[in-house]
Amino acid sequence: MNTLYLPASARRPDNEVAREQRQMIEEMEHVQGSLRHYQRQLDERYTGLHVMLAKPNTTIEGLKPGYYHLVYDVPGVGTWIEAYEGPNGEWRDLDDGILTLAAQSDSWNDRVRRDVAEMRRKEAAAAEADRLRERMDRAHEFDERWKNANSTQILVTKDVT
Numbered sequence: 839m840n841t842l843y844l845p846a847s848a849r850r851p852d853n854e855v856a857r858e859q860r861q862m863i864e865e866m867e868h869v870q871g872s873l874r875h876y877q878r879q880l881d882e883r884y885t886g887l888h889v890m891l892a893k894p895n896t897t898i899e900g901l902k903p904g905y906y907h908l909v910y911d912v913p914g915v916g917t918w919i920e921a922y923e924g925p926n927g928e929w930r931d932l933d934d935g936i937l938t939l940a941a942q943s944d945s946w947n948d949r950v951r952r953d954v955a956e957m958r959r960k961e962a963a964a965a966e967a968d969r970l971r972e973r974m975d976r977a978h979e980f981d982e983r984w985k986n987a988n989s990t991q992i993l994v995t996k997d998v999t
Contacts, residue, residue: 872932880940886911889922889936906932908940 873889880887888909892901901907906922922939924930942954 869932876932876936879937883937884940884944886913887940889932891932905929906936908936908943910943 869891873891876889880889888911889906890909891906892898892903894904896903900919902921902923908920908922910918910920912918920939920943922930922932922936
């Protein structure tokens with residue numbers, strides 16, 4: 839077996855490598871504590887629902903590397919994975935939003951289904967209002983162009999009296 843001999847400066851506990859290792863350990867303990875905290879809250883409300891952090895180099899289909907995920911494990915049906923991300927797909931740190939995501943994903947809950955239907959109806963109404971506004975803007979622009987093209991204007995300088 840090969841043995842690696844390090845200089846005395848590398849073996850001291852106050853070197854840069856040791857500081858980085860301590861920092862990484864502290865970060866991992868923080869992540870594990872957050873995962874345990876939110877898992878306890880999910881266990882109180884749901885069965886078969888887990889929160890997890892995907893490894894940065896994961897190749898498992900459905901997992902976004904380095905992102906937190908909700909994993910729904912339904913016996914006899916299968917497993918469903920949902921990434922916990924921001925509105926534009928950006929990484930999001932673990933916070934109370936994971937509980938909101940779990941509630942929104944609970945399709946068996948009548949209140950959630952009503953809320954989702956209401957949200958979809960509002961989104962459809964907003965999209966229709968946007969289309970109407972764009973149509974009105976185009977009509978106004980057409981009218982302005984028509985007026986400019988078909989009106990005669992004579993510019994008179996102040997010198998002419």
